[in-house]
Amino acid sequence: MSAGRRAPGADMPGAAAGKVARPRGLDWRHMTSLAPIGGHVPVAGGLARGALRYASEIGAEMIQVFVTNPRGWALTAGDPAQDVALRASGMPSFVHAPYLVNLGSPTAETVERSVATVRHCLLRARAIGARGVVVHTGSAVDRPRETALRQIRERLLPLMEEIPDDGPDLLLEPMAGQGAMLCGTVQELEPYLAALDRHPKVGVCLDTCHAFAAGHDLSTPEGMATTLDALHAIAPGRLRLIHANDSKDVCGSRRDRHENIGAGHIGALPFGALMRHPAAAGVPLCVETPGGAGRHREDIATLKRLRDGSPRPAGAGRDTRPP
Numbered sequence: 404m405s406a407g408r409r410a411p412g413a414d415m416p417g418a419a420a421g422k423v424a425r426p427r428g429l430d431w432r433h434m435t436s437l438a439p440i441g442g443h444v445p446v447a448g449g450l451a452r453g454a455l456r457y458a459s460e461i462g463a464e465m466i467q468v469f470v471t472n473p474r475g476w477a478l479t480a481g482d483p484a485q486d487v488a489l490r491a492s493g494m495p496s497f498v499h500a501p502y503l504v505n506l507g508s509p510t511a512e513t514v515e516r517s518v519a520t521v522r523h524c525l526l527r528a529r530a531i532g533a534r535g536v537v538v539h540t541g542s543a544v545d546r547p548r549e550t551a552l553r554q555i556r557e558r559l560l561p562l563m564e565e566i567p568d569d570g571p572d573l574l575l576e577p578m579a580g581q582g583a584m585l586c587g588t589v590q591e592l593e594p595y596l597a598a599l600d601r602h603p604k605v606g607v608c609l610d611t612c613h614a615f616a617a618g619h620d621l622s623t624p625e626g627m628a629t630t631l632d633a634l635h636a637i638a639p640g641r642l643r644l645i646h647a648n649d650s651k652d653v654c655g656s657r658r659d660r661h662e663n664i665g666a667g668h669i670g671a672l673p674f675g676a677l678m679r680h681p682a683a684a685g686v687p688l689c690v691e692t693p694g695g696a697g698r699h700r701e702d703i704a705t706l707k708r709l710r711d712g713s714p715r716p717a718g719a720g721r722d723t724r725p726p
């Protein structure tokens with residue numbers, strides 16, 4: 404299940420995944436045409452042991468992990484036995500880089516640490532067989548965007564060149580659009596991708612809460628489809644991961660507060676439209692929603708129902724939209 408480099412337009416198969424008839428009860432190994440649905444999982448107890456135990460508890464078909472402290476700069480080494488075990492499990496996995504990373508920062512020390520951290524995450528991702536490393540697109544802070552993008556080009560392109568063809572992708576995750584963020588809207592990805600010469604190893608991680616906060620109205624199936632159309636026009640074949648999160652705040656709020664699927668201002672139904680959109684066919688969905696295993700299991704179950712088209716069981720009324 405390696406990601407591989409996809410030719411432009413390779414994300415536009417003729418049939419939407421949600422319409423394919425398939426037998427029930429298959430695990431992810433047999434669902435190559437379906438988007439695997441999973442979540443960000445804690446790694447306490449060991450990268451493979453802890454993560455896979457939590458994954459099975461929540462019904463995850465893919466996982467995302469931190470390989471270093473998400474709120475620090477320390478570059479922790481892996482445990483080779485756990486790395487091998489995770490790779491051998493075949494579970495599709497992704498690494499999320501720490502939050503402090505900002506390759507657009509005007510502070511030299513932050514930039515150096517960011518470069519070292521992204522390189523470390525790429526190496527660790529390779530060691531565990533992860534498909535990609537998610538990196539926030541960063542902020543220009545107090546400088547012109549062009550200056551920040553030039554710096555990102557200078558520092559990120561050499562890192563991209565270090566990735567072998569069968570290595571992980573670098574996945575750019577646009578943010579909620581607050582402050583001097585370099586990418587909030589899908590359209591803001593265009594200059595960012597151009598700065599990286601549209602390198603084949605650069606992909607996109609679309610976070611639905613961030614996009615909604617940045618002003619894309621994803622609260623209707625039509626709005627969701629329009630946003631994916633726009634993303635496909637700008638970055639064909641580059642959508643390689645979706646952070647499926649509902650939003651505690653309204654569209655355009657520029658606030659990044661994730662909510663459980665169906666409990667926020669996006670609502671559950673648009674996620675069905677998301678999974679049926681050709682640009683998202685086969686693209687893994689990862690929940691980063693509040694709560695523990697119980698809520699995560701519910702969120703994943705909701706997404707699976709929307710994907711598989713099975714009727715919602717009575718009593719699972721968590722997709723009501725707020726007034």
Ligand SMILES: [Zn+2]
Binds near residue numbers: 646
């Ligand atoms: Zn996210």
